[in-house]
Amino acid sequence: MEKQLDLLQGTLDMLILKAVSLGPLHGYGVLLRIQQISQDRLEIQQGSLYPALYRLEHQGWIESEWGESENKRKAKYYHLTSAGKRRLQSETEKWNRMADVIAGILGSRPKEI
Amino acid sequence: MSGLRLIPWLRTIFQRSPAEREMDVELRFHLDAFAEDLMRRGVPRDEAIRRARVEFGGIENFKEECRDARGANVFESLWQDLRFALRMLRKSPVFTTVAVLTLALGIGANTAIFSIVDAVLLRSLAYPDPNQLVLMFAVPLKQPDALSGISYRDFTEYHEHNRVFSEMAGNAFHDLTLTGAGEPSIVNTGDVTPEIFPLLKAKPLQGRTLLPEDGKPGAVPVAVLSEDLWRSRFGSSPALIGKSITLDMRSFTVVGILPESFRYPDGAPHQDVWIPIAQDPLFGPRISQPGVPVMSGIGRLKPGVSLAQAQAEMNTLSARLAKEFPETDSGLTIRIEPYRQFVVGNVKSALLILLGAVGLVLLIACANIANLLLSRATSREKEIAVRIALGAGRARVVRQLLTESALLGLLGGFAGLLLAIMAVRSLRSFIPPDVALIGSIEVGGSVLAFALLLSLAAVLAFGLAPAFLAAPSNMQTNIKEGGERTGQRSGQRVRNFLAVVEISLAMVLLVAGGLLMRSFALVTSVNPGFDPKNVIEAEVSLPRFQYSMPKQWTAFSSELLDRLHEQPGLQDSALAAPLPMDRQGQASLEFSIVGDIPTPPGKTTTADYQTVSPDYFRVMRIPLQRGRYFSVQDSPSSPNVTIISEAMARRYFPNQDPIGREMRFGFPPNSNVPREIVGVVGDVRDLALGRKPGPIMYVPFSQAPLWGGEVVVRSSLSTSSVTAGIRQAVYAIDKNLPVTNVESFPNAIGASVAQERFRTFLLSSFSGIALILAAVGIFGVISYSTSQRTHEIGIRMALGAQRRSVLRLILGQGAKLAVLGVGAGAGAAFLLTRLMASLLYGVSATDPLTFSAVAMGLLGVALLACYIPARRATRIDPTVALRYE
Numbered sequence: 002m003e004k005q006l007d008l009l010q011g012t013l014d015m016l017i018l019k020a021v022s023l024g025p026l027h028g029y030g031v032l033l034r035i036q037q038i039s040q041d042r043l044e045i046q047q048g049s050l051y052p053a054l055y056r057l058e059h060q061g062w063i064e065s066e067w068g069e070s071e072n073k074r075k076a077k078y079y080h081l082t083s084a085g086k087r088r089l090q091s092e093t094e095k096w097n098r099m100a101d102v103i104a105g106i107l108g109s110r111p112k113e114i
Numbered sequence: 115m116s117g118l119r120l121i122p123w124l125r126t127i128f129q130r131s132p133a134e135r136e137m138d139v140e141l142r143f144h145l146d147a148f149a150e151d152l153m154r155r156g157v158p159r160d161e162a163i164r165r166a167r168v169e170f171g172g173i174e175n176f177k178e179e180c181r182d183a184r185g186a187n188v189f190e191s192l193w194q195d196l197r198f199a200l201r202m203l204r205k206s207p208v209f210t211t212v213a214v215l216t217l218a219l220g221i222g223a224n225t226a227i228f229s230i231v232d233a234v235l236l237r238s239l240a241y242p243d244p245n246q247l248v249l250m251f252a253v254p255l256k257q258p259d260a261l262s263g264i265s266y267r268d269f270t271e272y273h274e275h276n277r278v279f280s281e282m283a284g285n286a287f288h289d290l291t292l293t294g295a296g297e298p299s300i301v302n303t304g305d306v307t308p309e310i311f312p313l314l315k316a317k318p319l320q321g322r323t324l325l326p327e328d329g330k331p332g333a334v335p336v337a338v339l340s341e342d343l344w345r346s347r348f349g350s351s352p353a354l355i356g357k358s359i360t361l362d363m364r365s366f367t368v369v370g371i372l373p374e375s376f377r378y379p380d381g382a383p384h385q386d387v388w389i390p391i392a393q394d395p396l397f398g399p400r401i402s403q404p405g406v407p408v409m410s411g412i413g414r415l416k417p418g419v420s421l422a423q424a425q426a427e428m429n430t431l432s433a434r435l436a437k438e439f440p441e442t443d444s445g446l447t448i449r450i451e452p453y454r455q456f457v458v459g460n461v462k463s464a465l466l467i468l469l470g471a472v473g474l475v476l477l478i479a480c481a482n483i484a485n486l487l488l489s490r491a492t493s494r495e496k497e498i499a500v501r502i503a504l505g506a507g508r509a510r511v512v513r514q515l516l517t518e519s520a521l522l523g524l525l526g527g528f529a530g531l532l533l534a535i536m537a538v539r540s541l542r543s544f545i546p547p548d549v550a551l552i553g554s555i556e557v558g559g560s561v562l563a564f565a566l567l568l569s570l571a572a573v574l575a576f577g578l579a580p581a582f583l584a585a586p587s588n589m590q591t592n593i594k595e596g597g598e599r600t601g602q603r604s605g606q607r608v609r610n611f612l613a614v615v616e617i618s619l620a621m622v623l624l625v626a627g628g629l630l631m632r633s634f635a636l637v638t639s640v641n642p643g644f645d646p647k648n649v650i651e652a653e654v655s656l657p658r659f660q661y662s663m664p665k666q667w668t669a670f671s672s673e674l675l676d677r678l679h680e681q682p683g684l685q686d687s688a689l690a691a692p693l694p695m696d697r698q699g700q701a702s703l704e705f706s707i708v709g710d711i712p713t714p715p716g717k718t719t720t721a722d723y724q725t726v727s728p729d730y731f732r733v734m735r736i737p738l739q740r741g742r743y744f745s746v747q748d749s750p751s752s753p754n755v756t757i758i759s760e761a762m763a764r765r766y767f768p769n770q771d772p773i774g775r776e777m778r779f780g781f782p783p784n785s786n787v788p789r790e791i792v793g794v795v796g797d798v799r800d801l802a803l804g805r806k807p808g809p810i811m812y813v814p815f816s817q818a819p820l821w822g823g824e825v826v827v828r829s830s831l832s833t834s835s836v837t838a839g840i841r842q843a844v845y846a847i848d849k850n851l852p853v854t855n856v857e858s859f860p861n862a863i864g865a866s867v868a869q870e871r872f873r874t875f876l877l878s879s880f881s882g883i884a885l886i887l888a889a890v891g892i893f894g895v896i897s898y899s900t901s902q903r904t905h906e907i908g909i910r911m912a913l914g915a916q917r918r919s920v921l922r923l924i925l926g927q928g929a930k931l932a933v934l935g936v937g938a939g940a941g942a943a944f945l946l947t948r949l950m951a952s953l954l955y956g957v958s959a960t961d962p963l964t965f966s967a968v969a970m971g972l973l974g975v976a977l978l979a980c981y982i983p984a985r986r987a988t989r990i991d992p993t994v995a996l997r998y999e
Binding site for chain 1: 136137139140141143144146147148150169170171172173175176179180182183184
């Protein structure tokens with residue numbers, strides 16, 4: 002249970018950074034954006050978005066300000082900081098490298114070892 | 115109720131923080147937006163809201179994670195805990211009130227007593243660096259406890275040659291008569307060498323203190339006045355400096371005023387006037403006599419010099435003096451006593467015992483609180499299980515419970531502090547003057563710190579256990595069973611244990627209080643050997659400049675008695691010095707019996723000495739055992755006679771008739787005068803009611819006159835008319851003579867037991883508090899367990915159990931605890947009360963009567979406390995009880 006959560010958390014952070022890199026979003030908007038890009042293939046516990054948002058903001062990768070939502074309600078909008086931009090880049094590279102390595106390992110056949 | 119009224123006030127302080135509010139708005143927005151989306155897709159409103167919540171997940175849990183993520187804001191979550199704790203406390207006002215009151219009692223009593231202990235034992239004396247101060251007395255080498263004064267010559271030698279004191283001074287005390295400023299009055303006078311003021315670092319309020327040249331014999335007589343005397347007799351006139359006042363008919367120039375804060379010595383009557391000892395009418399002439407003790411010394415140790423070093427130095431110096439002046443100084447040395455120890459010595463043990471007693475009260479209070487919290491925690495198991503299920507961490511729950519305990523502790527500490535302030539205020543007038551030695555007693559900074567520490571310690575003591583016990587091990591069963599069955603056994607065991615501890619502690623306190631009460635009752639009902647009822651005493655003192663000859667003293671006394679005897683209602687009057695229970699103590703003199711083998715050197719026989727007019731025994735109703743009383747025929751020209759007390763006859767004339775034997779004793783220069791024993795009278799307790807009567811020698815006032823004495827009058831008239839009669843008689847002889855310290859004899863005796871009364875009162879109040887707390891404790895335990903057993907009792911009654919047997923069941927459970935507690939308490943008391951043996955009179959520290967009476971009483975109260983829940987149990991309706999749950 003714990004390990005799965007960790008993995009999810011790390012991934013979730015990256016997804017959130019990616020989502021807000023495309024433009025300021027409120028929490029619910031982040032959820033919709035991720036679902037939209039992933040074409041609903043990812044199952045995200047809605048509530049778990051917020052601790053992640055708070056953590057990213059605390060680390061200085063995103064910033065928030067209060068604004069008005071599309072239905073005229075007060076909402077908190079998050080956007081990427083420049084540090085967050087760099088972070089997203091490095092995380093993406095790291096993820097890609099890791100995915101390559103793991104794919105390589107998993108795709109290997111007995112002969113090749 | 116102050117604790118409860120405080121809560122709304124506290125709540126405004128602990129408002130929700132802005133960050134919390136923003137988080138709420140943000141999450142609410144999410145839920146609403148999601149629900150709206152669902153509704154747009156055709157989901158009905160209620161269903162949409164429900165699904166939004168379900169899909170969001172445990173909202174409190176995520177909030178908690180958000181708070182952590184935001185940067186682990188410790189203070190914010192503490193505030194949250196506090197707000198929640200306040201809500202919980204307010205939801206159960208009875209619990210909160212009982213807990214806060216219990217704590218307030220424990221902490222309040224402790225703080226009040228600590229204030230007294232702090233003032234007397236801990237707070238520094240009124241002088242800078244008081245630990246450097248030592249007192250010095252001359253003592254025989256072989257009898258280091260026989261303190262006496264130092265002769266002026268020896269003092270000068272020590273002063274000049276010692277290398278251990280940065281300053282050294284001599285002091286003696288004497289009452290002088292102040293005339294010419296309103297009514298003649300006695301002023302307490304400090305006779306000092308001038309070094310004492312720099313030694314005590316005293317700064318004058320006006321003018322100056324004494325200078326070294328003022329102390330020399332033959333100097334112009336000068337005096338320093340206390341602020342008090344200056345205000346009361348001279349209207350605070352600054353012009354008084356340089357003017358002269360009359361003391362014992364002698365003129366002294368006022369050179370300075372000492373502020374109210376200057377008090378020396380601590381615990382002694384306040385000194386009104388300070389003069390150089392060389393100018394004192396009594397001691398002045400003696401300072402030129404080499405071997406005559408006149409004063410005690412006080413010294414300030416040089417920094418870094420230890421007591422032992424100082425003592426060694428004085429031993430060396432006195433050995434040298436003994437060689438130099440063998441006829442006066444051989445066999446003498448100087449004994450050094452730390453000033454503080456001398457001042458607080460006699461009240462220390464009583465205060466420490468009181469401190470121990472309040473400590474026990476606090477322990478009982480803590481046990482009570484622990485019990486309360488434990489019962490509450492058990493009944494909250496379900497709530498806590500739910501909170502854990504909703505995602506609260508176990509540590510978080512423990513922290514929450516601890517916060518609640520801490521809040522209770524602080525509220526209790528605050529209420530306790532208020533209680534202490536009130537208690538100290540009302541106790542202050544009740545504290546005997548020789549207990550309140552140093553400065554004023556108040557609840558000050560260090561006491562405040564003490565109270566705070568106490569409440570925090572109490573919080574830790576009673577808060578931790580329930581917090582851990584309450585964090586449940588198996589939350590599923592707790593939710594399912596509603597927390598009513600699990601943990602009940604072990605919880606009940608802890609609660610039972612606490613109740614037993616409370617009862618046993620209360621037992622210890624009650625035994626201690628009981629012993630003191632019995633002892634006090636015995637002391638105050640003891641026959642003092644005379645009948646104080648309707649006797650009034652008054653002090654008359656003759657100024658020695660005017661009345662310097664013993665002949666004048668005799669003449670004055672006989673004229674005074676003649677005038678008193680003439681007045682109707684004052685016929686039963688006599689003169690004596692000193693009286694039994696005299697505030698200034700008793701005079702003890704060496705004596706030898708003519709015809710007996712002389713006592714070996716270094717060993718002396720002493721007895722108390724009183725000089726009395728012939729009617730004294732009749733007025734005081736001291737019975738004659740043998741021989742005769744004094745009569746007017748016993749005059750200065752007739753043979754010297756004495757009357758001895760029964761104890762003296764028994765001890766020094768065993769199996770003989772003392773009548774007709776002779777003893778040698780008297781004040782110098784008459785110390786070797788033979789006096790014939792003409793009578794034996796009954797024993798008198800002259801030192802204190804609680805002290806066994808010792809040997810007393812009486813002499814006729816005419817044969818051993820003094821410059822004054824105490825008039826005693828037995829009269830059915832009121833105190834004021836007797837006082838007026840005495841004043842009239844005295845003023846008729848000399849209108850400049852003061853009559854002071856008029857008091858009824860029973861009052862004077864009452865004052866002599868003020869200390870005993872004070873500590874008896876305190877310890878009995880503590881036992882009272884302990885009894886109440888223990889009763890509340892066992893009541894709580896039994897009623898809680900009864901409420902938990904409602905179901906079981908219902909079944910029993912449905913199966914035909916009689917009310918009586920239910921009553922017996924519950925009472926039996928309480929009785930078992932009470933008996934265990936009383937037994938354990940009796941054992942502990944048996945070991946502990948011997949510590950207070952020195953405070954007891956006439957009862958042993960393990961007095962079986964007190965022990966059994968207290969045990970019975972405590973059992974009775976405990977059973978009474980159990981009877982209330984037991985009665986309630988018998989009223990249980992089986993049908994309701996079985997439907998319960």
